[in-house]
Amino acid sequence: MNNNDSRTITIVGGGSSGWMTALYLNTLFNKEQLNYQIRVIESPDIGIIGVGEATVHSVRFFFAAMGLDENELLRETNGSLKLGILFRNWMKPVDGKTHEYFHPFEQQRLGRGMDISSMWHMSGRGTRERYDEAVSLSSELVAHRHVPKTANSQAYQGVVPYGYHIDATLLARFLRRKAVAEGVEHIEATVTSATTEGEMIQSVETDKGSFTADFFIDCTGFRGLLIDQLKQDNWESFADALPCNKAVAIQRELPDDLGAKPYTTATALSNGWAWQIDLQNRQGTGYVYDGNRLSKEEAEQELRDFLGPDAAVLKCAHLNMKVGCRKEFWVGNCVAIGxxxxxxxxxxxTGLHLINLGAGLLATHQPNREVDQSIRDSYSRLMRGFYQDLKQFIVLHYCLTDRDDTDFWRAAPATVEHTPWLQSQLQIWKHKICEFHDLAGSFSTTFNDENYRYILYGMHHNPALTQSVDAAASEQLFAQANANAERARQLTSAQGDYLSQLNL
Known part of the structure; x- marks a missing residue:
């Protein structure tokens, strides 16, 4: 089953990474004329991991660019809309109340003078309201389970940015169907090895024959079947900064009759945190934890205890997580994605976001068999920067905790020592607001100064600002913010009502 055509791309592995990449490259390169023969070899025996089922808001732009109908996407994946993440229990309770804050995808920009973040600090509002409740529309929407869609909202548009909760297995099937309809070749076969010459793959061997190509994309998950065969010692572990390396995932029935919540919940437990993600038909939950401190049996029991005796469990699975990234993402004629x-x-x-970045960056770097090494180096440098930037943003969530109830949480503040830039910035942010210029020039692709502020101030890392503000001006500014939030709530609909209209 050899294919000797020039300019062929073979993607090994399906799932979200394989089919997102195939659809992206096919849409970009073959929409006007056929430039690449694109093939996906997918094993029917290897399941999709699907750790978490939520996205950031930028994934909307991928789906829109692929020409996908948003309503169809939600119907086919049992999807719902997501306005952000509610973090609970990441710090000690205060006056018996569980610590919580919300990280949305937006922030209002109000006033002609002082920015709203500085005004919030200087006016002392932090003693009586959460930062996110003061400055965002989304916090008002989630309080009433509203999505950001109005009666006139166009596809992929809303009054604020939003992401999705999506069934990962159904998403892969949906993307596969769309990609195949557009001309991507789909082969069901199990790849057993690759035939290489130096750092170049000549062919992949499967239980259904041998397949050649000019370029190969490794979407085989943690196995890294192709990329590992080309280059050894090609992994940079993040375990020192991010010690959570295992997860137990439980699918259960929706816990109440109010339908899907338009946000993800991340609740800190004894040795990590638990996610809760509402789809149309069920809830995805899981416990991401440090496997060096907790056994899989203990983790599963803690998650079940957290969910309660009436959890109505549908499925349970244990997962090992390899936390880190490649040193070289592009070796020879092979790129690793996902x-x-x-x-x-x-x-x-950020799982689907990183796939989108990998596919998009590959497209601009032109996936051919013969490329200059500078192209490979450029791709690897940028992708490594994306992962490093994200690593420090995740560390930010842990290192500001004041919890001391377990060894895991007592050790969490020290993780910042493995992200020197963040460590120095945290000292600076004790004395000034976090602003755009602090992150300018970084590899940040989705989390900017606004996102950092939600985490910083949600975790009570507030700057000591001494400038006085006009009380009347402050009240006027936040009254305007509250009015905008109330208007957004009035214009939008509840998630349940929105989803019920998808099949009309």
């Missing part, structure tokens, strides 16, 4: 490229724990729902 879990084979790297993995950051799913605290901020």
């Amino acid at each position: 879990l084979s490229a790297g993995f950051i724990e799913p605290l901020e729902s």
